[in-house]
Amino acid sequence: AQSVAQPEDQVNVAEGNPLTVKCTYSVSGNPYLFWYVQYPNRGLQFLLKYITGDNLVKGSYGFEAEFNKSQTSFHLKKPSALVSDSALYFCAVRDYFGGGFKTIFGAGTRLFVKA
Amino acid sequence: DAGVTQSPTHLIKTRGQQVTLRCSPISGHKSVSWYQQVLGQGPQFIFQYYEKEERGRGNFPDRFSARQFPNYSSELNVNALLLGDSALYLCASSLGWGSDGGELFFGEGSRLTVL
Numbered sequence: 001a002q003s004v005a006q007p008e009d010q011v012n013v014a015e016g017n018p019l020t021v022k023c024t025y026s027v028s029g030n031p032y033l034f035w036y037v038q039y040p041n042r043g044l045q046f047l048l049k050y051i052t053g054d055n056l057v058k059g060s061y062g063f064e065a066e067f068n069k070s071q072t073s074f075h076l077k078k079p080s081a082l083v084s085d086s087a088l089y090f091c092a093v094r095d096y097f098g099g100g101f102k103t104i105f106g107a108g109t110r111l112f113v114k115a
Numbered sequence: 116d117a118g119v120t121q122s123p124t125h126l127i128k129t130r131g132q133q134v135t136l137r138c139s140p141i142s143g144h145k146s147v148s149w150y151q152q153v154l155g156q157g158p159q160f161i162f163q164y165y166e167k168e169e170r171g172r173g174n175f176p177d178r179f180s181a182r183q184f185p186n187y188s189s190e191l192n193v194n195a196l197l198l199g200d201s202a203l204y205l206c207a208s209s210l211g212w213g214s215d216g217g218e219l220f221f222g223e224g225s226r227l228t229v230l
Contacts, residue, residue, distance in 0.1 A: 042223050049216065090158075105157030106157050107156060
């Protein structure tokens, strides 16, 4: 079965510094990987995805993610953090289960950016 | 264009009652999925519907049921509510059924509290 793991419950970073939110995956075959962000009391918003091609994927709000097949990782990055980036971030993988697709989410990493 | 809309946004029920949650997908989207997000966890897959047919079901009891209407809107029903059903219920729509690797578009959720 497909799965993703987010090893950090919380990441703290100062505004203006680079940030990394870690994700590792376990899949059979080629993975469809995603990052979503959730602000307080809101639904999830799509940030970016990796399907195939370039290992560096660029997404919304200046975020990017690097797909690393040898390390089975898909870390989310941003060169310069903003206070407004503070939110809950979910790594996810698309899984085919016989007739349909479901998205499996990690437990989430809370990003706190300090001014 | 309107995004994914869900109703009601908040509701309180007592144990044993039944609840119906509603979702309208983005115009043109034919797939609706339902997720349960318990506080502090990532969303868990409940159902996927595509073209009015159930395409998959997650590991939830038969008390959970859903359907999709000809206009692609959807309802999630939960019978015989338990305290553990308290959660944020998220509806997500997508253009296809998932094989294209398309991302999910989430509504803001229906927060259910069971007393």
